[in-house]
Amino acid sequence: MQQQVFAGLRSKSIYPKILIVFMLVVAPLCVLSLVVNAKGESAVKQEIDKSIGSKTAYFVDSLETEANRMYEHQQGFNLDKDLQRLVYVDSTLGRFEWGETIKRLQEKMEIIKTSSKYIDTVSVQMLTLGKAISNEDPYNSLDREAVDAFMSQYKEKGTSIINVNGRLLLGYVNPVAILAQKKPDYIIFIQLSVPELRKAMAQFANYPHSGAVLADAERKWTIATGADKELLAAMNRFADERSGTDGPGETETLKVGGTTYLMSYQYSTAIHMKLLVCVPEKEVLGDLDSYRIWFWVLALLSMLIIAVFSTWIYRLIHKPLNKLVFAFRKVEDGYLEPTVLPTGQDEFRYLFEGFNSMVVKLKELIHKLYEQEIRVKSSELKQLQSQINPHFLYNTYFILHRLAKMDDIENVILFSQYLGEYFQFITRNGAAEIPLEDEVKHGRLYVEIQQIRFSNRIDVEFDELPEGCRQVMVPKLILQPILENAYKYGMERKKDDGLITVKIRQDDAAIRISVEDNGAGMTDEELGKLQSQLGLQLEGGEITGLRNVHRRLQLQFGKDSGLRLHHGSEGGLRVDVTIRDKAGQAANEPDNNA
Template structure:
């Protein structure tokens, strides 16, 4: 039923109108959504290019500064004053020593002033175990910074060192890395982190944007952001990013509740990564507004579609549904006029014509029904009259045989059952009787046949009627003809172990009464002939026996009921009477079989 309703709903006009409206609105909405997505993609690409360009420019600037600092260190590592202080200081007078130290300090200060990214420059003279710094005079011991660059003597060229979250560049006197060479002196430069932070602060004009210099290997990072969660997220991203060989890229990551666009590039000289980040909300702020407007438009469109659908429902669907309901009532036989709609439109005209049609149908149906009822009553009486003589011939023949055999007891019992039998079929009452009385009559008929056939030869089994079916009104003599056919055509030649089973079951709201025998005379051709006669009945056919019952059941209950024959499980024919299960309304107030008997 649910599937049928869904299919019926698909075929109505109302959903078609809604679908047509959506087909008009959906492309417009889709184009708007596509334009917003294309705009967002275009802006994102341009912003990513801009961010990547800034990263390249800033990193190139750092590379240039780094190269200049390394060149200065390589230039001054062979300075004569530093060499004199390291190698021949013990031959200098106090005045010469003082002037040499002053010249070294001036040169270190010159290196410091050459770049904003240099915090201090130191010359660690290992032969004297003393340090000369650009920010202080010569010390009595090696400065603490030497601990950061102590291993530079084992290398050739400039080295980079991360010590106590401080970045150093250092170079040892040439040849210090050779075997059997004593350590002489080392030049070191400490990078000014404050200046680098300040330059990173000016990296981007966006609010809450910034940049970080990260060395994942040493766990070192430098930037203008104090958000530890973001710093940790950026560091983890750089550590876990896929290696594609380019050392640079662009991505979108999440940190906490915020989303960021990041661009990164690796410095091969320093070995660190520069990563710049900008909040997505800052970069895509206007697009987010457009997206919000699109959602607002979507909501307004949805409200408009719902309002439009409801208006169509009230204007078209509701009147159509009322009219369809009215037609269904007409199909069910209820000719009820429908109230007219308030709107003065085409539906009001249709409702008026519908009410006129129902009134005309009432008159026509009343006339046709009376004519059909009279015709059916006449046909039923004709069919009923055909049964009595048919059975009368058989019973008098049996009585004749019993009398000829001088079986007086059987004649007495047979005459008693025969009297009850003809009393039932000749009773002046309704043509319909309770099903319980019909079953009782069939049992009387079986008793008559038991006199003709010994019980050991033919046994008859009756099942119990389903609950509530005893008072069901059915046409008279619908079961006995099938039991008679089983005796006459199925088991008459069977000498022993004959069996007839009368069963009553309920199935799918129908009452099925089956009469089955274990006769051996039924052929497939006979079965097909009987089925054809039941299916091809016509007005010019002579209805006797089985066809009689089939015709009367269809007249009484409708074309979907009647008699159906098959080959039974016992081998003989199985005739099934299909009747509707009784409802509460079926229990009419007509007199019962017992009341008919009292009225005689």
């Protein structure tokens, strides 16, 4: 029983409700935090993307600025008088004047070199003389390979930066000579410092495993830094997919070898160069990823704390509540004893004290009501029985009077014998309950008495009592009033062929006795009215007949027992007696007489 109570409590436990309430309170905060974190992460990522793009754009702008400055230096140097004198009047210069001119030119070229960290050397290729001069070498042979490469590319593309065996040369030539289809007299070359360019690229691609690529529009030359071969190949493919007219776009993602990179692209239309910067996303967003992980750890920890807190609240409330409910269940089962008070001084102790007080008072009240009900039931049963006995006595004296008046001595003797046995049954045992076997035997005796009255006008068919029903205790005189009712109202006007059948059968939970006559019967309205009157409790007055039997059966066996009235199959009235054997006295025998 206790296990059933606990199982019922668990099935209706408030723990899931407590947990759900806490979850519903915390869940919006977690969702809001997640949304805020996601928006913050997105904003930070956009800022990082912008930062990488800005660095890329700044580097390209700085290269354009440096290239323009170099170009301006070349333009100014192109008009230098010493350069003009050396190129056009070299043969007329004296040895000292020639040397001074060379020295001044080298000084000017050194000034150009120091104007930018991206300049490695400055040289002039004097095609008319077949000689070259640089800031490092006062007089050298002509760099024919560089001159031919520059002239070829300048005529085709109009660009000035060429790659000659790994050297990046920014060349300048008098455009008038090119436009006039003439061979130029000299070309001014500025050789860019590849190490300085690579060093500058490495400064804004300073994340581990990041890389940068600087290349011309046709990718005839490339400067790469900090990237492995696989990443460099992917970056070159990315650069090839972008046309030279594409401007800077948003930072894109590129996945290489299972690693995701942030790719920033910038193209310079002024110097016809592409710049790509590639940074591992986890290196840039590493902190954001850790924040996301910490957020989920915090969320899971919050859920765990909520579960533990809910469990604690549940135990704090459920333990005394469970004990109190179990005490109520014991009261429902009739165990009216106080329960042990909890040790705490909280509200539950007050409830338990109130419960114990209620149980004590309820126990006293039930005891008083029980005793009173027993006394009332005992007095009512005795009253009902005392009302039946005189009723039958009236009828028997009338019959005996009639037989004596008719001088029917034989029937007077037989009838007197039956009456003796009848009153012996009534007076011998003053108990309110008798075995059903004795009640049926008394019913048969009553039928024999009535047969003397009605002679051969009425036949009675009486079933044998099933063996398992014989010792079932029933109120005294429950069958006689029904038989008396059949004789009085069903058979009294019957001149001949009267029939009363008494059937007794038994099932698993009840004993059923059916008394049916073939008399005049009743209308539906009369039958319904009589059935409804059976259960009425009249204040005062005499309670006799069918209502008497119905009332006593219900008092002893419960409301499912008693009488039910029906139309008989032969046109008369059928009275069904139901005895619910609550004590389990009826045996589970098959119904042989139904």
